Amino acid sequence: MKSRAAVAFKPGEPLKIVEIDVEEPKANEVLVKILYTSVCHTDAYTLSGDDAEGVFPAVLGHEGAGVVVSVGEGVTSVKPGDHVIPLYTPECGKCKFCLSGKTNLCGAIRETQGKGLMPDGTTRFSYNGEPIYHYMGTSTFSEYTVVSEISLVKVEDHNVPLDKVCLFGCGVTTGIGAVHKTAKVEEGAVTAVFGLGAIGLAVIQGLKQAKASRIIAIDLNEDKFELAKKMGATDFINPSTFDKPIQEVIVDMTDGGVDYSFECIGNVEVMKAALECCHKGWGESVIIGVAGAGKEIHTRPFQLVTGRVWRGSAFGGVKGRTELPGMIDDYMDGEIDLDSFITHQLNFTDINEAFDLLHKGESIRSILTY
Ligand code: NAD
Ligand code: DAO
Ligand code: ZN
Numbered sequence: 001m002k003s004r005a006a007v008a009f010k011p012g013e014p015l016k017i018v019e020i021d022v023e024e025p026k027a028n029e030v031l032v033k034i035l036y037t038s039v040c041h042t043d044a045y046t047l048s049g050d051d052a053e054g055v056f057p058a059v060l061g062h063e064g065a066g067v068v069v070s071v072g073e074g075v076t077s078v079k080p081g082d083h084v085i086p087l088y089t090p091e092c093g094k095c096k097f098c099l100s101g102k103t104n105l106c107g108a109i110r111e112t113q114g115k116g117l118m119p120d121g122t123t124r125f126s127y128n129g130e131p132i133y134h135y136m137g138t139s140t141f142s143e144y145t146v147v148s149e150i151s152l153v154k155v156e157d158h159n160v161p162l163d164k165v166c167l168f169g170c171g172v173t174t175g176i177g178a179v180h181k182t183a184k185v186e187e188g189a190v191t192a193v194f195g196l197g198a199i200g201l202a203v204i205q206g207l208k209q210a211k212a213s214r215i216i217a218i219d220l221n222e223d224k225f226e227l228a229k230k231m232g233a234t235d236f237i238n239p240s241t242f243d244k245p246i247q248e249v250i251v252d253m254t255d256g257g258v259d260y261s262f263e264c265i266g267n268v269e270v271m272k273a274a275l276e277c278c279h280k281g282w283g284e285s286v287i288i289g290v291a292g293a294g295k296e297i298h299t300r301p302f303q304l305v306t307g308r309v310w311r312g313s314a315f316g317g318v319k320g321r322t323e324l325p326g327m328i329d330d331y332m333d334g335e336i337d338l339d340s341f342i343t344h345q346l347n348f349t350d351i352n353e354a355f356d357l358l359h360k361g362e363s364i365r366s367i368l369t370y
Contacts, residue, residue: 005142011049025072037064058133064140065166083155087320088136175202177316195265196224208232250277281307
């Protein structure tokens with residue numbers, strides 16, 4: 001079938017809206033009509049060419065929602081008409097990772113997903129007869145996309161607004177999950193959040209839910225402070241206004257450091273600061289930001305010897321198929337605010353504008369409607 005898609009033909013170039021061909025889903029695959037997608041910093045990162053796994057030409061996009069059109073042989077968990085959110089972290093429930101009880105990183109389709117291919121090693125997208133690669137097992141920048149059954153979570157209640165819950169496809173789940181599932185923040189904790197994009201703001205919401213006593217919000221762009229305050233941040237710091245390292249500033253203002261910090265930028269120097277602003281003996285820092293290919297983190301090992309802990313979190317440690325439905329319920333019950341993340345509503349054809357707004361720091365999330 002034909003599908004409108006925003007194709008990343010080459011790194012560093014704007015996406016091109018073209019009509020691509022999309023093949024029918026094969027065994028254990030599902031054809032989804034994407035109704036809404038947003039743009040995350042990770043799409044911008046891959047488009048920039050900095051992502052070692054980035055392959056071109058590709059249909060990017062991993063934060064979306066839509067409706068099942070048809071299913072391939074053997075698909076049992078979804079049917080045509082079902083509302084779904086694609087998951088870049090699938091959940092097969094059977095692999096060593098899923099059964100470990102220790103991680104949300106499913107291994108079932110990891111190898112082919114990282115190469116931009118479906119599990120049988122081929123692609124369902126083409127343009128003028130030439131293959132187009134998939135992205136993160138989701139490719140939400142095409143009106144019709146094919147994904148693995150295990151990369152879909154069903155939205156049972158059709159009253160749930162897909163133009164809002166598409167944000168659970170990445171940013172909001174990642175931030176809130178990192179607080180509850182990765183760090184397991186407890187009531188009264190003193191915390192710091194570096195970077196106030198969608199990920200950092202979602203971390204702040206998670207910290208508010210966890211009843212953190214102090215939420216220090218850090219960004220170079222002070223325009224981000226207003227929304228951070230609305231989400232629950234208590235203190236606001238622009239590192240460029242200090243003439244000493246930001247970790248020292250935070251240690252001084254917290255009687256020795258924070259209990260938990262979260263890096264939501266992807267900058268290895270900020271990751272160092274986030275670790276070093278943690279309290280001696282117990283402070284834990286969670287890396288969420290994705291750094292450029294080849295970058296390495298560094299600190300003096302004594303920082304860890306003296307009890308600080310460095311962790312990382314992908315998709316907030318959340319198992320999409322079993323745990324996202326509970327988060328959707330939390331949204332419907334008013335316990336998660338999605339609306340405040342949506343700063344712009346655009347037509348799908350204006351997708352390059354959504355990237356520009358993200359780069360200029362003017363948007364948190366733009367919702368694109370097909
Ligand atoms: P964003 O661009 O909207 O937000 C980043 C924020 O960091 C901006 O507000 C910017 O002003 C601020 N910033 C930049 N440099 C800074 C510095 N040196 N000091 C302080 N603030 C600084 O991005 P986003 O969509 O919120 O994504 C954030 C990061 O999280 C990205 O690296 C993205 O790839 C990553 N990410 C990770 C996961 C995961 O599962 N681990 C999931 C989604 C996104
Ligand atoms: O299982 O080896 C693996 C990798 C799984 C991919 C997890 C990616 C998380 C960070 C990227 C954020 C994307 C939005
Ligand atoms: Zn993302």
